[in-house]
Amino acid sequence: MHIPDGLMHPAVAAAGAVIAIGGIALALKRINGKISEDKIPTMALLSGGLFIAQMLNFPVGGGTTGHLIGAALACAIxxxxxxxxxxxTILVIQCLLFGDGGITALGLNVLNMAVIGTVVAWSGSVFSQKSKIGILIGAWLSVxxxxxxCAAELAISNAINPSYGITAKISVPAMLGYHAIIGIGEAAITVAVVSYLQKVSPKIFINGKPKEAKA
Amino acid sequence: MSATVEAWKCAKICAAMFVLFAMGLGLYWTFSAEYGDGLEVTMEHAGVSEGESAYSAPLGYGENYLASFAMGAVGFGAVAALAFLVMEFLKRRK
Structure with missing residues (x-):
């Protein structure tokens, strides 16, 4: 879902970057001075782990593949x-070191996957009191x-100038259709990893261990 | 002593991640490598091609299994190092 250069209208890319910067600034402000030293290696390993997990696209049918975004997993841990x-940090390294996602679209990629993905994943788990069902729903919803x-950004870009983006008639059903399936993979992987970590290393959950799922 | 235990624990976690990555990469190169992701396929359907990149990145994800594994290791290190630095900056101050 990494948006390349030149796909979005510059105004959409700029607006996305401004909102993303706002979201990241808020996150930095909220956690500044609140991270305990002993949790830093866990967070660094989690970041690296999510990077390699994002490299592994899995087939979802119809000649399409998807990969873990990881916002829900990072959120749960x-x-x-x-x-x-x-x-x-993952998106910045992917863009600057590997050219995955355009540099002019970095703001939009951060907005979609880091800000929206995380907030939605968190909302899903909060509404179901951090249970595994909540994490499952949150993970699917985040994707x-x-x-x-992303579909809205494509549609707005196209509406401003038809040489950018993709018309809403195509972008909305295609993006939502493919990612509804990709989201199932995200949800399954997230819950599997959370369940495994609960068993082998419950202390890893910096934000409190998720509750066992109710039947 | 505690630092040694922590370092050993981190090394074990890294080793486990790379074993899983090595296995996943095998599946990726067998089943997924030639197909695009959701956005790429949507672009293909709409007849939109990727424009010229505004920035030329120094690395890629690799054209074969071994190159991808090496790039995964490089990316893992770069992301973990950047995240470590950011979190060090944000850590609780005494």
Missing amino acids: AGPMAAMIIMT FAAAGA
Whole structure:
């Protein structure tokens, strides 16, 4: 879901960057001075782990693949504010070192995957009191919402200038359709990893261990 | 003593991640490598091609299994290092 250079209208890219900077600034402000030293290696390993997990696209049918975004997993382990920072570091390295996602679209990619993905994942788990069902729903919703935002950005770009973006008639159903399926993979992987970590290393949950799922 | 235990624990976690990555990468190169992701396929459907990149990145994800594994290791290190530095900056001050 990494937006390349030249796809979005510059005004949309700029607006996205401004909102993303606002979201990241808020996250930095909220967690500044609140991270305990012994949790830093966990967060660094989580960031690196999510980077390599994002390299592994899995087939979702129809010649399409998807990969873990990881916002929900980062959220479950480190909490929403730290997750936003973790996701942003991944996206910055992907863009600057590997050319994955355009530099002019970095703001939009951060907005979609780090800010919207994290906030939506967190909302999902908060509404179901951090249970595994909540994490499952939050993970699926994080992908769906990030894809919805990307589809809207494509549609707005196209509406401003038809040489940018993709018309809403194509972008909205295609992006939401593919990512509704990709989101199932995200939800399954997130819950599997959270369940495993609960068993083998419950102390890893910086933001409090998720509750067991109720039947 | 505690630092040694922590370092050993981190090394074990890294090793486990890379074993999983090595296995996942095998599946990726077998089943997924030639297909695009959701956005790329949407662009293809709409007849939109990727424009010229405004920035030329020094690395790529690799064209084969071994190169991808190496790039994964490089990216893992870069992301972990950047996250570590950011979190060090944000840590609780005594």
